Amino acid sequence: MKSLLEYTSYRQYIADYYADRKARSAFSWQEFAKAAGFTSPVYLKYVSEGRFNLSASAAEHVAESMHLAEYERAFFVELVKFDHAKNDTEKRAAFSTMLSIAEKHKAKVVDAESFRFFENWKNPVLRELAPAMPGAKPLALAHACRPEITAAEVSESLNFLVKADLLQKDESGNYKQTDKTVTTGPMTVTPLAVRGLHRQMGEIALDAIEGVPQDERHFSGLTLGITREAYEKIVEKIAEFRKEIIAIATSETATDEVYRLNVQFFPMTKKSLNKKG
The missing domain is CATH 1.10.260 (434 Repressor (Amino-terminal Domain))
Structure with missing residues (x-):
């Protein structure tokens, strides 16, 4: 046992x-x-x-x-x-x-490392940023983050990423990713951390509306009246779209900036319009 x-x-x-x-x-x-x-x-x-x-x-x-x-x-x-x-x-x-x-x-x-990775927005950001800034010290990485964080927070996150085998550090102090992408998978605890990550990223997105020039960010939305069948079809299309985005991003090895894409599709009403009561 x-x-x-x-x-x-x-x-x-x-x-x-x-x-x-x-x-x-x-x-x-x-x-x-x-x-x-x-x-x-x-x-x-x-x-x-x-x-x-x-x-x-x-x-x-x-x-x-x-x-x-x-x-x-x-x-x-x-x-x-x-x-x-x-x-x-x-x-x-x-x-x-x-x-x-x-x-x-x-x-x-079980799931501890995945939980910790998705629990804080700094981990996925620094996993992308550190390899794109070879030789950069924690303070420089901290200043490059949006919102800006401390050098101590950068060091803590990098140490975790290396320990969790999500990043590798060479003799020169440079970092590289062990895998190009990280997904949640069929884990039991990770969704708890992912929900927190979505909240954190949502708050950062709100700040980006005013804090990031319009030609450097893209915000758009739709309000739709749909059926359950349409909902399921749209979710399938979103999944396909995400795969296409990942393919585009991973087709190049260079990184100029680290971006976050939030795909959100949620109800604005509380019950079906076609049901009584």
Whole structure:
């Protein structure tokens, strides 16, 4: 059975823990529930299936019944908080605590590097900018960013990018990308960071309306009345368009500027005009 710190779902861990014990002994859901202090013999089975939730205190008892080490118990409790979080702020706080626990014990959390990459706009920008400015010191890179950041922030981001193998640093101190593009992929935690990145980039876009000359930026928009079928077709076209843009950008090795393209398509009304009530 893999380490608890490799899980991003406490329900899956409970299910896997039970299956592992069951394969080695006459272990039952009733025995598991009783050890954790539940009167219902199938309570934890239902938890693993998503029918019931664990409270914070119950999470402590379940962790203890599984004989987890102290740091693993703390991780399990945060895993429960992460699953039950009501908003992105709570979810991000729980996952950050999980990362801290894992780092202290030199363990790797699934999606951690992708989460950190997309969590802050500086990472994708510096991943493009640093290779385009060979020999540049952190202060020069900081001044080149829009909005401007500090040299310390640049150093922190570059160190992370190298550690995560998103950039490589040669003996001369120059950087190059390990891959031309970075995508989110089918990850479980990364979308949380991506939502935050979209918010950050949206705020920067607002500043660019007034802060960037019109011949150096392009803003346009459409307001459309559509059906669900049209929505799905438009989303497909947007996906195709993004691939074409990536192909254009990656066809050249040189970089003059680092640009951000926000593709946003969202509802301006709350319910279908063709439905009553």
